[in-house]
Amino acid sequence: MNDVATEAHPSATGRPWPVLADAAMHGLPGRIVNTILPHTEADPAALLFTLYSAAGALIGKEPHILTGGVHHGARVWSLIIGRTAGGMKGTSAAEILRVLRTTDEEFCHDRIMGGLSSAEGLIIQVRDPSGDPESDSYDEGVADKRLLIVESEFAAVLAQGKREGNTLLPLIRQAWDGSTLRTMTVKPKVATEPHIGIVGHITPTELRMKLNEAERAGGTMNRFLPVLSKRSKLLPDGGDLTDADVKGLGAELAAVIIKARTIGQMRRSLEAAERWRQLYERLAADHAGDGPVAQVVARAAPQVLRLSVMAALLDGCDYVDLPHLDVAEAMWDYAEDSAWYVFGGGSGNPDLDRLKTFVDEAGADGVTRTDITAKCFGRNKKSAEVDGLITELMKIDGYTESTYPTGGRPRTVYLRTITK
Numbered sequence: 001m002n003d004v005a006t007e008a009h010p011s012a013t014g015r016p017w018p019v020l021a022d023a024a025m026h027g028l029p030g031r032i033v034n035t036i037l038p039h040t041e042a043d044p045a046a047l048l049f050t051l052y053s054a055a056g057a058l059i060g061k062e063p064h065i066l067t068g069g070v071h072h073g074a075r076v077w078s079l080i081i082g083r084t085a086g087g088m089k090g091t092s093a094a095e096i097l098r099v100l101r102t103t104d105e106e107f108c109h110d111r112i113m114g115g116l117s118s119a120e121g122l123i124i125q126v127r128d129p130s131g132d133p134e135s136d137s138y139d140e141g142v143a144d145k146r147l148l149i150v151e152s153e154f155a156a157v158l159a160q161g162k163r164e165g166n167t168l169l170p171l172i173r174q175a176w177d178g179s180t181l182r183t184m185t186v187k188p189k190v191a192t193e194p195h196i197g198i199v200g201h202i203t204p205t206e207l208r209m210k211l212n213e214a215e216r217a218g219g220t221m222n223r224f225l226p227v228l229s230k231r232s233k234l235l236p237d238g239g240d241l242t243d244a245d246v247k248g249l250g251a252e253l254a255a256v257i258i259k260a261r262t263i264g265q266m267r268r269s270l271e272a273a274e275r276w277r278q279l280y281e282r283l284a285a286d287h288a289g290d291g292p293v294a295q296v297v298a299r300a301a302p303q304v305l306r307l308s309v310m311a312a313l314l315d316g317c318d319y320v321d322l323p324h325l326d327v328a329e330a331m332w333d334y335a336e337d338s339a340w341y342v343f344g345g346g347s348g349n350p351d352l353d354r355l356k357t358f359v360d361e362a363g364a365d366g367v368t369r370t371d372i373t374a375k376c377f378g379r380n381k382k383s384a385e386v387d388g389l390i391t392e393l394m395k396i397d398g399y400t401e402s403t404y405p406t407g408g409r410p411r412t413v414y415l416r417t418i419t420k
């Protein structure tokens with residue numbers, strides 16, 4: 001087993017790779033991840049967050065904490081962010097789903113899906129009955145309103161959401177809230193009491209390029225927990241986690257999920273209630289400014305609340321105690337640090353940030369002005385606008401212009417010369 005360096009790739013924003021605190025590995029979820037980890041190249045953070053999202057979908061809507069009239073329960077969404085090569089996003093999902101199949105085979109067969117493309121398509125999977133029960137056209141709907149979506153190409157979801165008339169992203173936001181879902185059509189589809197979990201996979205470049213200002217400000221991204229993922233080790237011969245180990249983990253997980261599904265409203269212990277009040281002050285503080293990071297982490301308090309509920313449920317408890325808040329805070333710290341890693345270099349100018357990302361990803365080869373015009377902006381910028389953006393980029397430390405002789409017209413490239 002060969003370890004991989006802690007920071008596999010330098011951040012284009014100059015931020016260090018986040019560290020998942022030991023407190024996050026409390027209880028059964030920690031045992032599941034630590035049992036799998038020696039036998040996989042997946043990132044432990046990706047494994048843990050995927051487990052929380054998947055287990056929450058299995059548990060369902062019933063257990064919750066009521067805050068300000070809003071139910072916050074077992075609905076934790078994770079966006080696993082890793083490079084195309086070495087991100088191990090799909091590997092992390094495969095490892096967790098292997099355990100889930102021994103936990104609830106029927107759910108895994110019928111209620112795990114991908115391919116988000118439209119609001120109506122999502123509603124159909126959790127729709128209510130409709131029509132006259134005596135009619136041949138009667139739609140009996142879907143009895144099980146639990147659904148886990150594992151979206152391996154989340155960039156495509158963001159792209160679909162940008163299409164004119166597509167209401168997918170607003171509907172996704174409603175699904176995170178637990179609201180009734182409906183289409184505004186002549187024959188509307190309605191889904192009451194839906195309980196939808198989502199695990200998305202995306203690369204850092206896709207996320208920065210495809211998640212525009214409107215989607216950040218609109219709240220799509222802050223319903224997800226951003227989770228950086230990289231290869232944890234090299235296993236040229238693969239792992240050797242046995243079926244017996246997987247079944248053992250699945251049986252433990254099944255026991256706590258069965259218990260969790262009998263729980264309704266949850267409360268905190270006296271110690272946890274006091275700690276939550278202190279933690280809430282930190283989470284409610286405006287410490288991320290007003291740029292992209294602030295928009296991504298805007299739901300800090302409800303995210304930590306939901307993580308604490310999940311930590312308690314996966315610990316076999318019907319109340320939130322101090323260790324569960326420790327788990328939630330540790331996981332949130334990782335998510336927030338991931339947001340800073342991906343978005344923390346924002347200039348406030350989305351076009352300039354897009355150009356920075358484009359140049360950063362080109363590495364030592366750099367990019368030409370033609371590349372910038374055609375590939376970065378799709379020929380949608382006027383020449384003067386491109387020139388202005390290049391001028392602003394050259395004012396930033398670490399970016400430079402280099403000209404090379406070619407035997408004809410010199411070749412000018414723009415590149416990042418400093419990596420941190």
